[in-house]
Amino acid sequence: MLEIKNLHAIVAEDDKEILRGINLSVKPGEVHAIMGPNGSGKSTLANILAGREDYEITQGSITYLDEDLADMEPEERAHKGVFLAFQYPVEIPGVSNTYFLRAAVNAKRTANGESEMSSMEFMKFIREKVKLLGLKEDLLTRSVNEGFSGGEKKRNEIFQMAVLEPTLCVLDETDSGLDIDALQTVAAGVNALRSEGRSFVIVTHYQRLLNYIVPDFVHILMDGRIVKSGDKSLALELEEKGYGWLDDLAASK
Amino acid sequence: MSKSLVYESGLGSLLAGLSFEKEPQWLADLRAKGNELHNKMGVPTPRNEEWKYTPLRSLASVNWQSGEPGPAVFSQDPTNYAETAIRVFLVNGRFDRNLSEVPATAGLTCMSLRDAIYEKSEVADYLGSVAKIEDHTFAALNSACFVDGLFIHLKAGAMVEPVIEVIHVTSGDEMVIAPRILVVAEENSSAKIIEQYVSDGESKNLTIPVTEVILRKHANVEHVRLQDESETSYNVSLWETLQDESSEYRAYNVAFGAGLGRLDQNIYLNGRNIVTRLDGVVVARGEQILDNHTKLDHAMPDCNSFEIYKQIIDDKATVVFNGKIFVHQDAQKTDAKQTNQALLLSPDATINSKPQLEIFADDVKCTHGATVGQIEDTFRFYMRSRGIPKAEADAILVYAFAAEVLELISDEVVRERLEKRLYKKLGIDFTV
Numbered sequence: 001m002l003e004i005k006n007l008h009a010i011v012a013e014d015d016k017e018i019l020r021g022i023n024l025s026v027k028p029g030e031v032h033a034i035m036g037p038n039g040s041g042k043s044t045l046a047n048i049l050a051g052r053e054d055y056e057i058t059q060g061s062i063t064y065l066d067e068d069l070a071d072m073e074p075e076e077r078a079h080k081g082v083f084l085a086f087q088y089p090v091e092i093p094g095v096s097n098t099y100f101l102r103a104a105v106n107a108k109r110t111a112n113g114e115s116e117m118s119s120m121e122f123m124k125f126i127r128e129k130v131k132l133l134g135l136k137e138d139l140l141t142r143s144v145n146e147g148f149s150g151g152e153k154k155r156n157e158i159f160q161m162a163v164l165e166p167t168l169c170v171l172d173e174t175d176s177g178l179d180i181d182a183l184q185t186v187a188a189g190v191n192a193l194r195s196e197g198r199s200f201v202i203v204t205h206y207q208r209l210l211n212y213i214v215p216d217f218v219h220i221l222m223d224g225r226i227v228k229s230g231d232k233s234l235a236l237e238l239e240e241k242g243y244g245w246l247d248d249l250a251a252s253k
Numbered sequence: 254m255s256k257s258l259v260y261e262s263g264l265g266s267l268l269a270g271l272s273f274e275k276e277p278q279w280l281a282d283l284r285a286k287g288n289e290l291h292n293k294m295g296v297p298t299p300r301n302e303e304w305k306y307t308p309l310r311s312l313a314s315v316n317w318q319s320g321e322p323g324p325a326v327f328s329q330d331p332t333n334y335a336e337t338a339i340r341v342f343l344v345n346g347r348f349d350r351n352l353s354e355v356p357a358t359a360g361l362t363c364m365s366l367r368d369a370i371y372e373k374s375e376v377a378d379y380l381g382s383v384a385k386i387e388d389h390t391f392a393a394l395n396s397a398c399f400v401d402g403l404f405i406h407l408k409a410g411a412m413v414e415p416v417i418e419v420i421h422v423t424s425g426d427e428m429v430i431a432p433r434i435l436v437v438a439e440e441n442s443s444a445k446i447i448e449q450y451v452s453d454g455e456s457k458n459l460t461i462p463v464t465e466v467i468l469r470k471h472a473n474v475e476h477v478r479l480q481d482e483s484e485t486s487y488n489v490s491l492w493e494t495l496q497d498e499s500s501e502y503r504a505y506n507v508a509f510g511a512g513l514g515r516l517d518q519n520i521y522l523n524g525r526n527i528v529t530r531l532d533g534v535v536v537a538r539g540e541q542i543l544d545n546h547t548k549l550d551h552a553m554p555d556c557n558s559f560e561i562y563k564q565i566i567d568d569k570a571t572v573v574f575n576g577k578i579f580v581h582q583d584a585q586k587t588d589a590k591q592t593n594q595a596l597l598l599s600p601d602a603t604i605n606s607k608p609q610l611e612i613f614a615d616d617v618k619c620t621h622g623a624t625v626g627q628i629e630d631t632f633r634f635y636m637r638s639r640g641i642p643k644a645e646a647d648a649i650l651v652y653a654f655a656a657e658v659l660e661l662i663s664d665e666v667v668r669e670r671l672e673k674r675l676y677k678k679l680g681i682d683f684t685v
């Protein structure tokens with residue numbers, strides 16, 4: 001589904017290299033966790049997948065469903081099923097969640113040659129999603145993320161994901177700042193969406209999330225490279241030892 | 254006034270073609286005064302500080318005619334402009350009986366000003382009592398040459414439920430149209446009014462309305478003005494309101510139209526415990542120049558005024574905002590808030606904004622803030638990452654910026670109509 005080969009990327013503004021040769025292969029239905037110290041490039045990778053224009057790819061390639069992802073506009077990627085749950089979701093005053101999501105859903109449907117959803121159909125559809133994720137209905141009329149608590153913003157990201165039904169879900173620290181109940185809600189939301197054709201790349205600092213969403217692979221990103229990959233036990237090992245023991249490995253790459 | 258401050262203008266000669274025989278003396282006096290003042294003030298050049306950003310040179314060069322003598326015809330479907338029970342069409346400044354519909358409503362008089370001059374004694378008391386024509390050359394001209402207009406009177410205690418829709422249509426070319434509107438809300442009365450200024454097709458006229466509004470004690474009026482004339486039109490308006498004790502006036506100026514649009518809107522808070530809103534949404538594109546001068550005049554203690562102006566400027570358009578707040582010595586405990594925000598959508602767009610607070614009382618709360626910004630990339634990227642195409646994302650963000658003011662309008666029909674117009678102006682064609 002997603003094939004990242006020797007990806008190098010710089011900050012477009014100042015030429016600073018952040019990703020320095022990432023290789024990652026995600027097959028349909030798989031869940032990949034990415035862990036790594038602050039500033040190692042996890043969000044950069046996630047944002048590049050979504051098409052943020054602050055970065056420039058200098059080497060390597062990203063192939064998604066056999067197409068070159070790097071050439072696509074952010075909206076085109078979304079239409080083809082890429083979704084990023086932001087580490088810092090954006091507040092958009094004056095735009096209601098419902099309005100926002102209907103615009104998004106209909107843009108996607110139009111791009112894929114389907115007819116737009118009527119207002120009634122859409123309301124029914126999102127009310128079901130609200131229920132599914134155990135959210136409050138007032139979420140729908142409120143402005144996108146405006147005045148939401150940290151945890152509410154993260155839940156709203158998962159809600160948007162559930163509504164947009166993407167194929168590749170990239171979650172950037174969706175678990176950070178969540179209380180235990182919210183963490184379980186979010187994990188349940190993700191697990192409900194897990195399916196054969198849908199893949200997840202989950203950036204997290206905590207092994208705890210991976211108890212609820214069990215990954216097929218765990219990768220450690222340090223200094224712009226994946227220095228080690230393994231199964232879920234790697235996350236437990238990290239929890240125990242921290243990142244220090246990997247320094248030599250990172251340096252040698 | 255020295256000659257260099259005015260353009261030679263053919264506007265004064267308009268009056269030659271008009272005859273106002275058999276009018277009451279008070280009106281003849283008003284006309285004479287207006288004529289004299291206009292002749293004295295002429296058409297101001299940019300050297301006149303108050304008209305610095307309103308280029309009137311092109312206006313001065315047109316060979317203006319006075320509005321057609323007979324009633325002009327409106328070729329559009331009137332239901333596109335009004336959908337509630339009380340609707341009034343003024344075509345080229347004249348009350349149109351065929352298009353208008355004013356069902357009998359308890360406590361409400363809503364009629365041709367021309368007729369009211371002869372039939373209603375209040376008109377003599379109030380007309381010209383609020384508008385300071387000595388400060389406004391076009392309002393002086395209006396006083397000299399208005400033929401008709403609208404008189405709205407709310408009896409004491411009258412609560413008019415349906416919104417009163419007033420549609421000012423201009424049609425034809427090179428005509429000066431001078432509607433005169435007088436609204437009197439007696440004690441404890443309430444109503445909602447929307448005035449829309451529209452053109453019949455691409456007409457190229459100069460509209461110079463004068464609107465006077467009087468709110469007696471405890472009156473409550475919501476007053477929306479949509480300026481939506483063709484971009485080949487000129488609109489230079491004076492809108493003045495006098496509020497008595499404990500009245501509440503919510504005024505919304507929505508300016509989308511006219512190639513050159515200038516509004517002077519002044520509100521006099523003349524009693525205690527008054528609440529006033531004076532808000533604006535301005536959208537200018539192409540080469541439009543939209544200039545709004547507002548004044549809140551706090552004369553008495555314990556009053557609150559709120560003012561939010563939202564301005565969206567694209568292409569090579571220019572928007573001007575001048576917001577005066579006067580707090581006189583007696584006006585202790587005044588709470589006045591002014592916010593003025595501009596969103597620039599193009600590098601060639603211009604905003605000139607000038608808040609002007611003059612405070613002579615010591616125990617007051619007065620704040621003002623002005624911001625100029627562009628669409629934020631982080632907002633845009635977030636929306637695009639959800640599949641919303643860039644142009645639509647921008648339109649939604651711009652809409653949201655303006656909606657903050659439109660959402661304050663309490664009448665749903667009016668609000669929805671304005672929202673639709675805003676969508677159209679911004680080129681978005683979907684709604685939720």
Ligand SMILES: Nc1ncnc2c1ncn2[C@@H]1O[C@H](COP(=O)(O)OP(=O)(O)OP(=O)(O)O)[C@@H](O)[C@H]1O
Nearest residue numbers: 011018036037038039040041042043044045054087
């Ligand atoms: N747009 C940008 N401009 C300048 N520097 C940037 C930009 N984006 C990322 N960086 C830098 O690149 C490095 C990697 O940042 P990134 O946000 O990808 O880290 P991260 O692994 O997600 O960290 P965290 O765990 O703290 O979220 C950091 O040093 C950061 O300051």
Ligand SMILES: [Mg+2]
Nearest residue numbers: 042043044087
């Ligand atoms: Mg990060």
